[in-house]
Amino acid sequence: MADPEPIYIEFLGTGTSLGVPMIGCKCCVCLSENPKDNRMRTSLLIKYHGKNIVIDCGPDFRTQLLRAGVDDLETVIITHEHRDHIAGLDDVRSINYILRKRVELRLSEESLNAVEVEFPYIFNPGDYKGAPQIDLVNLDDEPFELNGLKFIPLLVMHRNMKVYGFRIGDFSYITDANFIPEETMKLLKGTKVMVLNALRLKKHPSHFSLDEAIEIAKEIGAEKTYFTHLGHLIGMHDRVNSSLPENMELAYDGLSFSVPYS
Ligand SMILES: [Zn+2]
Ligand SMILES: [Zn+2]
Numbered sequence: 001m002a003d004p005e006p007i008y009i010e011f012l013g014t015g016t017s018l019g020v021p022m023i024g025c026k027c028c029v030c031l032s033e034n035p036k037d038n039r040m041r042t043s044l045l046i047k048y049h050g051k052n053i054v055i056d057c058g059p060d061f062r063t064q065l066l067r068a069g070v071d072d073l074e075t076v077i078i079t080h081e082h083r084d085h086i087a088g089l090d091d092v093r094s095i096n097y098i099l100r101k102r103v104e105l106r107l108s109e110e111s112l113n114a115v116e117v118e119f120p121y122i123f124n125p126g127d128y129k130g131a132p133q134i135d136l137v138n139l140d141d142e143p144f145e146l147n148g149l150k151f152i153p154l155l156v157m158h159r160n161m162k163v164y165g166f167r168i169g170d171f172s173y174i175t176d177a178n179f180i181p182e183e184t185m186k187l188l189k190g191t192k193v194m195v196l197n198a199l200r201l202k203k204h205p206s207h208f209s210l211d212e213a214i215e216i217a218k219e220i221g222a223e224k225t226y227f228t229h230l231g232h233l234i235g236m237h238d239r240v241n242s243s244l245p246e247n248m249e250l251a252y253d254g255l256s257f258s259v260p261y262s
Contacts, residue, residue: 006258007149007171008047009193012054012064014251015039016199016207016231017084019060029232036237036252040064041084042175042229044195046168048261051147055079055166055173061088067254072099075146077139078107079175080163081114089119092132102133108140110162139164149261154184159206167191171259172222175229178206180216193259194222195251200233210234217248226251 013019020039021030029037041058045068053075054065065073073095079085092103107115116123125131137144143152154165156177165174165184170192174180177197180188188194196217199207207229208216217225228251234240241250 005049005261007168007261008045008256008258009171010045010047010068010256011226011228011251011253012043012045012068013040013058013060014228014230014253014255015041016229017041017058017082018231020230020232022232025232027232029234029236032236034237035254036250038253039230040253042197043085044173044228045070046149048147048149053077053146053149056085056175057088057091058084059087062091062094065091073103075104075106077151077164077166078105078111078115079165080108080158080161081111082158082161082176083118085176086111086115086118089115089122089134090132092134093130096133102135104137105134106137106139106144106146108162108164109138111139112136152187154180154187156180156184161206169259169261171195172220176207178204178208178212185220188220191220192223193257194220194225195228196225197229198227198234199229200231201235202233210240214245214248218245223247224249226255 040060044055046053052073055077057076095103121131141153149168152167156163156165157179158176163176172191173195175197196213198210198213201210203209225248
């Protein structure tokens, strides 16, 4: 019998690496008073059967968990090793201390290499007793199960860097890509809710522009597509949003929805 509980999805952050507003910028997006124009670094919360999984933990991680009322965490999955996706890893210590539990960290070998350089004290704590307590799990092309959800890794390219997106039932999530290989497009077939990155209006060497993302979204043909990892050069949320095709939307921090899962 199908499990009646849907997957709860919440965007903890929808901004590019510098966030929006950008420090020092006086453009209309950075000065906007619309909370939807205020974007922390890209991160996603997936809640299922009361358990939380977060995809990416950038520099805003602590604030994001506090803001979303997340006080427990099973797993952090890392899409790729850029700092805006890993810099907040140290904050899992709160979960370690308060709940006295370890947090699983799923990441590729390449991402692990970067995390080892960025957070050497996790791996060689010496006398230091306060290092984050994490359980490492390798992430590759193989599907895996977490909290009763089946995750299908979606390999995409971020210029020369491998990035993992994920398909979970009818929900698919891809950030930091400028190319989706044919094999991955096949894995996206039939997905109903799609999240894709779109950095800005103009072309960029390692991110989809908005037009490119719209074209790919049409090709994938999900019932609903949200765009994330947005920079200030995307323009004002409300204005851009109203110009998008009917079944596409800019995501914003705090946006949440449920997707049926069976
Ligand atoms: Zn990024
Ligand atoms: Zn990146």
